[in-house]
Amino acid sequence: xxxxxxxxxxxxxxxxxxxxxxxxxxxxxxxxxxxxxxxxxxxxxxxxxxxxxxxxxxxxxxxxxxxxxxxxxxxxxxxxxxxxxxxxxxxxxxxxxxxxxxxxxxxxxxxxxxxxxxxxxxxxxxxxxxxxxxxxxxxxxxxxxxxxxxxxxxxxxxxxxxxxxxxxxxxxxxxxxxxxxxxxxxxxxxxxxxxxxxxxxxxxxxxxxxxxxxxxxxxxxxxxxxxxxxxxxxxxxxxxxxxxxxxxxxxxxxxxxxxxxxxxxxxxxxxxxxxxxxxxxxxxxxxxxxxxxxxxxxxxxxxx
Amino acid sequence: xxxxxxxxxxxxxxxxxxxxxxxxxxxxxxxxxxxxxxxxxxxxxxxxxxxxxxxxxxxxxxxxxxxxxxxxxxxxxxxxxxxxxxxxxxxxxxxxxxxxxxxxxxxxxxxxxxxxxxxxxxxxxxxxxxxxxxxxxxxxxxxxxxxxxxxxxxxxxxxxxxxxxxxxxxxxxxxxxxxxxxxxxxxxxxxxxxxxxxxxxxxxxxxxxxxxxxxxxxxxxxxxxxxxxxxxxxxxxxxxxxxxxxxxxxxxxxxxxxxxxxxxxxxxxxxxxxxxxxxxxxxxxxxxxxxxxxxxxxxxxxxx
Numbered sequence: 001x002x003x004x005x006x007x008x009x010x011x012x013x014x015x016x017x018x019x020x021x022x023x024x025x026x027x028x029x030x031x032x033x034x035x036x037x038x039x040x041x042x043x044x045x046x047x048x049x050x051x052x053x054x055x056x057x058x059x060x061x062x063x064x065x066x067x068x069x070x071x072x073x074x075x076x077x078x079x080x081x082x083x084x085x086x087x088x089x090x091x092x093x094x095x096x097x098x099x100x101x102x103x104x105x106x107x108x109x110x111x112x113x114x115x116x117x118x119x120x121x122x123x124x125x126x127x128x129x130x131x132x133x134x135x136x137x138x139x140x141x142x143x144x145x146x147x148x149x150x151x152x153x154x155x156x157x158x159x160x161x162x163x164x165x166x167x168x169x170x171x172x173x174x175x176x177x178x179x180x181x182x183x184x185x186x187x188x189x190x191x192x193x194x195x196x197x198x199x200x201x202x203x204x205x206x207x208x209x210x211x212x213x214x215x216x217x218x219x220x221x222x223x224x225x226x227x228x229x230x231x232x233x234x235x236x237x238x239x240x241x242x243x244x245x246x247x248x249x250x251x252x253x254x255x256x257x258x259x260x261x262x263x264x265x266x267x268x269x270x271x272x273x274x275x276x277x278x279x280x281x282x283x284x285x286x287x288x289x290x291x292x293x294x295x296x297x298x299x300x301x302x303x304x
Numbered sequence: 305x306x307x308x309x310x311x312x313x314x315x316x317x318x319x320x321x322x323x324x325x326x327x328x329x330x331x332x333x334x335x336x337x338x339x340x341x342x343x344x345x346x347x348x349x350x351x352x353x354x355x356x357x358x359x360x361x362x363x364x365x366x367x368x369x370x371x372x373x374x375x376x377x378x379x380x381x382x383x384x385x386x387x388x389x390x391x392x393x394x395x396x397x398x399x400x401x402x403x404x405x406x407x408x409x410x411x412x413x414x415x416x417x418x419x420x421x422x423x424x425x426x427x428x429x430x431x432x433x434x435x436x437x438x439x440x441x442x443x444x445x446x447x448x449x450x451x452x453x454x455x456x457x458x459x460x461x462x463x464x465x466x467x468x469x470x471x472x473x474x475x476x477x478x479x480x481x482x483x484x485x486x487x488x489x490x491x492x493x494x495x496x497x498x499x500x501x502x503x504x505x506x507x508x509x510x511x512x513x514x515x516x517x518x519x520x521x522x523x524x525x526x527x528x529x530x531x532x533x534x535x536x537x538x539x540x541x542x543x544x545x546x547x548x549x550x551x552x553x554x555x556x557x558x559x560x561x562x563x564x565x566x567x568x569x570x571x572x573x574x575x576x577x578x579x580x581x582x583x584x585x586x587x588x589x590x591x592x593x594x595x596x597x598x599x600x601x602x603x604x605x606x607x608x
Contacts, residue, residue, distance in 0.1 A: 001431075002430060002431040002432045003382075003431065003432055003433065003434075006406075007406045009427075009432040009433075010432075078307075079497055083411065087391050088411065088413065089411045093500050094500075094502075096499065096500040097499075097500040097501065097502045100499060101499065102310075102311045102497035102498065102499055103497070103498065103499060103500050104410075104412075104419060104422070104423065104497060105410065105411045105412050105413075105419070106408075106409065106410060106411065107387065107392065107393045107409045107410065107411040108408075108409050109392065115408060115409070118408070119408065119423060119426075122423075122426055122427060122430060122432055123313075123426060125430070126306060126426060126429070126430035126431075126432070127305075127306040127307065128306045128307055128313040128314075128426055128430070129307065129313075130307075193383055193406035193407070193408060194406065194407065195400065195401075195404060195405065195406055195407060196397050196398075196400040196401040196407050197401065198398075198401045
């Protein structure tokens with residue numbers, strides 16, 4: 001059986017997550033995860049003439065590095081599943097061009113990393129591909145001008161604002177463990193497809209509130225489909241709800257008698273120190289990509 | 305075996321394409337496929353206050369109609385796979401919200417319909433979902449202001465320009481045929497993942513030339529992976545290369561000793577009459593979606 005309940009997919013062969021790489025800017029490396037990232041950029045432009053070109057460099061290098069760490073050749077990867085926050089997912093498209101890999105472009109905004117892992121797991125578990133690279137990246141300076149205001153305006157951020165993480169994360173899924181690869185104990189066993197749920201939040205500076213209802217719905221559906229309780233999990237990890245969105249998630253789930261306390265981690269809340277001044281934490285599809293790649297996956301591998 | 309060669313996926317259970325629906329504007333219905341579309345909009349705004357809202361209406365109605373024709377309930381569909389041409393694939397996202405279906409957002413630009421069919425086939429063939437709805441849509445007036453110039457400027461189109469099709473197409477894939485559904489003889493048997501291939505075309509009015517190299521590469525890879533020749537196919541159909549892109553495709557494939565002549569159809573070349581004045585044909589992800597849904601699929605079903 002490869003499906004259960006209404007929305008959950010089961011991966012019986014347990015495809016392995018064998019390698020990951022994370023590239024960030026100095027700001028992310030000044031946070032609590034300092035020293036855990038593979039590469040920290042000296043400057044936000046990475047020596048390129050635009051932030052967009054720097055984002056592309058991060059994207060490509062994250063893939064190359066994850067392959068290098070796995071001891072595998074990118075050319076041997078069956079497929080690249082990737083997305084970013086820019087129009088026409090231009091970073092992922094140019095990245096796929098430069099890497100010359102078979103490519104499926106995804107747009108999941110902040111859910112891109114999870115969406116790519118879901119589809120890659122289906123491809124590998126089903127025997128359609130032997131391996132796949134999943135990538136998500138974002139850049140503070142490209143996202144600001146894409147979604148909010150030109151940086152030159154110097155607009156101040158309201159208290160609910162999260163800072164878009166400047167970073168790229170790549171994870172490699174494989175149908176077998178590799179001796180050369182950093183992880184051999186991490187598998188994807190199930191995935192639940194999310195819904196687009198909209199409580200009518202129109203504030204571009206309150207992404208947490210926009211995302212929390214969908215996160216609550218997906219967690220509810222997953223537990224129901226799997227006939228499980230939160231106590232069946234060591235951790236339940238969300239991407240980038242941030243401080244405000246996390247509170248909203250807990251409140252929404254409490255109404256449904258689902259208790260996350262003591263088990264919930266949010267990558268957006270983990271990436272910056274409070275004293276860095278980004279009150280509500282990090283966001284953007286690079287957020288979960290780099291926090292998972294640098295911190296969570298090594299933690300799972302060690303069995304912590 | 306579920307994979308062959310480097311880039312091709314095999315669907316041994318042959319998931320069935322059981323239903324489709326196409327909604328277009330008057331301009332498309334004035335073309336050679338006149339009368340074949342399910343719905344022709346009276347005006348490009350569909351009574352909405354913006355073209356974007358009209359595009360959303362087309363999207364939703366295409367899904368509802370394809371379900372209705374299949375005699376199935378949209379709620380019973382395992383998943384919605386969709387994309388469009390706008391920033392943040394906003395049409396697909398709002399459509400998924402309004403339809404309240406589990407949703408995977410895709411960005412493949414003009415390849416969106418094929419990309420969604422590929423992923424849906426994996427989900428259904430692999431037993432992860434029993435059915436899935438694939439949707440792509442575009443709108444001339446939203447695409448112009450997204451990619452080129454505001455309509456109000458009245459910019460004239462150069463000879464290489466294609467007209468973005470105003471239309472939405474939905475196809476439903478299922479693990480079984482339904483007595484109530486319009487098609488029972490159409491199956492997806494294989495799919496080849498494309499690459500992002502860039503010959504450096506920077507003219508936003510020459511999309512055909514931008515896309516032809518990738519089309520040539522995918523066709524070459526598919527024939528090589530399947531160990532087949534063009535003569536093994538009744539038709540080889542591309543999405544929206546248009547007149548110029550089609551010439552370029554034939555020329556690129558001739559260099560590789562692959563002869564498409566007599567077998568190749570391009571949806572972009574089929575959607576408008578030459579006398580309509582769109583010299584190079586139609587484009588946009590709605591193009592292949594509506595031409596396939598209204599004309600090609602019924603043709604395959606009848607064995608023509």
